Amino acid sequence: MxxxxxxxxxxxxxxxxxxxxxxxxxxxxxxxxxxxxxxxxxxxxxxxxxxxxxxxxxxxxxxxxxxxxxxxxxxxxxxxxxxxxxxxxxxxxxxxxxxxxxxxxxxxLSAKKVRDSYLGYATQQFRRLEARGDGSFSADTRKRTAKHARHLKRLCHQGLELYTTGRLTIRVDDPESYHDFGDRVAADSGAARPLLAEYEAAFDENRSTLPDQPxxxxxxxxxxxxxxxxxxxxx
CATH class of the missing domain: 3.30.460 (Beta Polymerase; domain 2)
Structure with a gap:
């Protein structure tokens, strides 16, 4: 150690x-x-x-x-x-x-805190992406944008898992899909909107296994x- x-x-x-x-x-x-x-x-x-x-x-x-x-x-x-x-x-x-x-x-863990925090952090990432426009910026900014997009996708996925199962898997199943998503969003920030909407709907549609209070x-x-x-x- x-x-x-x-x-x-x-x-x-x-x-x-x-x-x-x-x-x-x-x-x-x-x-x-x-x-x-x-x-x-x-x-x-x-x-x-x-x-x-x-x-x-x-x-x-x-x-x-x-x-x-x-x-x-x-x-x-x-x-x-x-x-x-x-x-x-x-x-x-x-x-x-x-x-x-x-x-x-x-x-x-509590259902409301997990939903508000994970989905809230993901939404914050999306707002940052939107503020950067259409992708016509420096290579360094595109790199940061791709990173923020990967975090958005991860937060949505992990938050929904924690909300619906009470468990959190840290390592993602398909890393390349996250990198591909980041590259798409770096080229067009609007590409993140459907994914965020999909997870917002999933949180609404699924019942949480978590208690109301920690x-x-x-x-x-x-x-x-x-x-x-x-x-x-x-x-």
Missing amino acids: TAARPDVPHVLLSGIVGSTAYGLAREGSDIDRLGVYAVPTVQLHGLEKLIQSHVFTDPDRTLHEAAKWCRLALSGNPTVMELVWLPGELYEVRTALGDELIGIRSAF DEGAVEAWLRRVRAHFYRPPA
């Missing part, structure tokens, strides 16, 4: 996310890492303003403090959610408390175990 950065102790769970995890990476793609860590519990009791997230580049790595990660996950945030659904080989730091977090991953009690219990584990009385 890769050691945690020395300036961010108590990493509970960390792994490779993004295009590498999705199976969409190509030569030159960045490798993104995401993780959750715990501050020493005594620091929560003082005047010190705590940093809730650490973002590093070269290599790209984002770490969220446990409470912040939980709040983001409870809101349905797709980016943080994927951390607890990764294939086992993509985890680089995995502790007992990290395993417990994976074990309660379904507790973070299980905040299970999440709270895990977070309290984290705080108890990292509590050391001041000298």
Whole structure:
């Protein structure tokens, strides 16, 4: 396992996310890492303003403090959610408390939050694509547009799977179809509209297996175990 950065102790769970995890990476793609860590519990009791997230580049790595990660996950945030659904080989730091977090991953889910977040993020991507016009822009912009289009398709597919089955498959089945879709949208942003409409209809037509509300009690219990584990009385 890769050691945690020395300036961010108590990493509970960390792994490779993004295009590498999705199976969409190509030569030159960045490798993104995401993780959750715990501050020493005594620091929560003082005047010190705590940093809730650490973002590093070269290599790209984002770490969220446990409470912040939980709040983001409870809101349905797709980016943080994927951390607890990764294939086992993509985890680089995995502790007992990290395993417990994976074990309660379904507790973070609710039908409305999943629909609003995944479909909402996909719609945001579409608005960005629309704003770029007819494809008559630089090669670098076309590349970014294709990337955003791939994310739109992935968010729609993964969000509907999570909404209808309660499970999230990180690696996509047919990576080339995502790249082809990105290329089409880079040439004509309007090519994304039918796919977004198709998934909006699918969310409307399918009943969710998810509860109306997440299980905040299970999440709270895990977070309290984290705080108890990292509590050391001041000298």
